[in-house]
Amino acid sequence: MHELGIVFYIIKDVKQVAEEHHVNHVSSVVMNIGEVSTIVPSYLTDCWRWAADKEELLKGCALEINLIPAVTWCDNCKKEYETVKFGKTCPHCNSNNTWLLRGNEVEINSIII
């Protein structure tokens, strides 16, 4: 159900942009979705199909997803590593003084008319 709530937010934003640009049909919406954003891409596209087809503006409109790999930065040894593989602990120096650099995105990249 989480993805459906996100889809409603996307639709709201796309409608607003379409109105500003005087667009009456959108053929594709491109999303940037981070690998650790807690969004399941296949659920998102399923929910999108169901909700988007209810809108004149978005009938048949595709949802394209750019998956952004998650990368964590270690503040201790100043190196980057793959978040999904190693989690919170830096594989180079074992420090927990680490934070997510990217991979948390739930972002509308662009719309294609």
Added chain:
Amino acid sequence: MQRKFVRYSIELDIMDEVKVIEIKKSVFADNDKAADELRKELKQKGVYLLNVMSSPGSGKTTTLIQTINRIKDQIRVAVMEADIDSDVDAVKIKEATGIPSIQLHTGGMCHLDAEMTRQGLDNVGLEDVDLVILENVGNLVCPAEFDTGSCRNVMILSVPEGDDKALKYPLMFSVCDVVLVNKTDVLPYFDFDMEKCSKNIHERNPQAKIIPISAKTGDGVDAFADWLLHEVMRWKA
């Protein structure tokens, strides 16, 4: 050189038909803005909003009843219960504490956002209240992503859920200011290591305040009630 020109003209044709509008905007941006506006308004009116989150069955409602009964003579409290359906929690709170309590239905949604919270607050009315407690939908994923406009976030983790919860739901633990570790009365029956639990939480959120409680026996609830009273006074000052 010739080939390059040809390709360029094809691209131009396509460009005529297809128009791309760059947006580059977080899906949460509108909600974050609405939440900030709500917080500002609450500050002006001197109303403190506490957002309580947890898994289903962690003891949110019982914890609230215990806490409210300790502070209701000193400040004016109201509760908003958010659930997908039913009003059992709102009724339970009203019966056990006597304070105003309303039920919000999220219509199938797994979380509350700032707009839904504002609608709830409009129903509560902000004139005769010092503290509004929002009991969010029982869920450790989505409520963490949507800022409700609350002054502070409290998360309840119950002993049967395990001391490794912070490892599994890092976002929830990183957005909360206080973690209440509930159901300490059943500690002897579970392999729950309080020290390990604190370590796991503080790795994600070094600032988190951890208070072990038992909503059933009332153990530790005083410490949380004191923290909350202090917070409300500071917000209104």
